[in-house]
Amino acid sequence: MKNRIYIILSVCSFLVFGCATIPSSTAILTQEVIKEADEMHQLNIILVNQLFEERKQVINSFITNEYTPTIIKKYDALLPDSLDYKKELPNIMKSIIPVINRKKDSLQSVLSTQQEQIITGLNTNYSNYNKSTIALQGLINSAVKLKTAESDALASIQRLTGDSVDVKKVESAIDGFLQKSGSDMGKLLEVKNILKNN
Numbered sequence: 150m151k152n153r154i155y156i157i158l159s160v161c162s163f164l165v166f167g168c169a170t171i172p173s174s175t176a177i178l179t180q181e182v183i184k185e186a187d188e189m190h191q192l193n194i195i196l197v198n199q200l201f202e203e204r205k206q207v208i209n210s211f212i213t214n215e216y217t218p219t220i221i222k223k224y225d226a227l228l229p230d231s232l233d234y235k236k237e238l239p240n241i242m243k244s245i246i247p248v249i250n251r252k253k254d255s256l257q258s259v260l261s262t263q264q265e266q267i268i269t270g271l272n273t274n275y276s277n278y279n280k281s282t283i284a285l286q287g288l289i290n291s292a293v294k295l296k297t298a299e300s301d302a303l304a305s306i307q308r309l310t311g312d313s314v315d316v317k318k319v320e321s322a323i324d325g326f327l328q329k330s331g332s333d334m335g336k337l338l339e340v341k342n343i344l345k346n347n
Contacts, residue, residue: 175289175293176286176289176290176293179282179285179286179289180286182282183279183282183283183286186275186278186279186282190271190275193271194268194271197264197267197268197271198264198268201260201261201263201264204260205257205260208253208256208257208260209253211256212249212252212253212256216249216252217245217249220245220248220249221245224241224244224245228241
């Protein structure tokens with residue numbers, strides 16, 4: 150009876166021992182990787198925003214330094230020589246400024262749309278990554294807890310049995326049995342499939 154209890158305890162410890170081989174430091178390492186990924190995502194968002202802010206400044210510079218002078222020359226060519234510029238300047242500006250603003254708004258809108266699309270893509274990818282890493286962290290934490298429980302169980306078995314049961318030897322024997330039964334089961338399934346198909 151006592152030998153049966155030792156064997157049952159040994160089998161249970163083997164099943165626990167065989168399920169988890171992840172060191173406890175893996176959980177901490179994974180948490181650090183997740184934290185680093187969070188920081189990288191925030192950095193990506195900051196960089197995208199900075200890039201588009203720089204592009205907006207380039208557009209503003211283009212509007213001010215190139216587009217506006219070109220529009221003014223275009224309107225100047227359309228105005229008759231007899232026109233009093235000083236008197237009509239407010240009316241001329243009322244005509245030119247909306248054209249300039251439409252062009253600026255159009256270019257800024259294209260940039261804003263691109264920026265939103267890129268940030269949406271980054272957020273979607275990050276969200277998918279985050280869900281995966283949370284699931285992975287949960288699995289690793291479970292495996293580490295299982296590994297700790299396994300170590301505790303083996304220590305308890307060792308205290309209960311002393312040196313009368315070699316847990317490693319029992320584990321090896323069970324492992325060999327499981328491997329043999331697995332390959333035998335595979336052969337039985339092949340025979341079953343052959344018989345089924347005939």
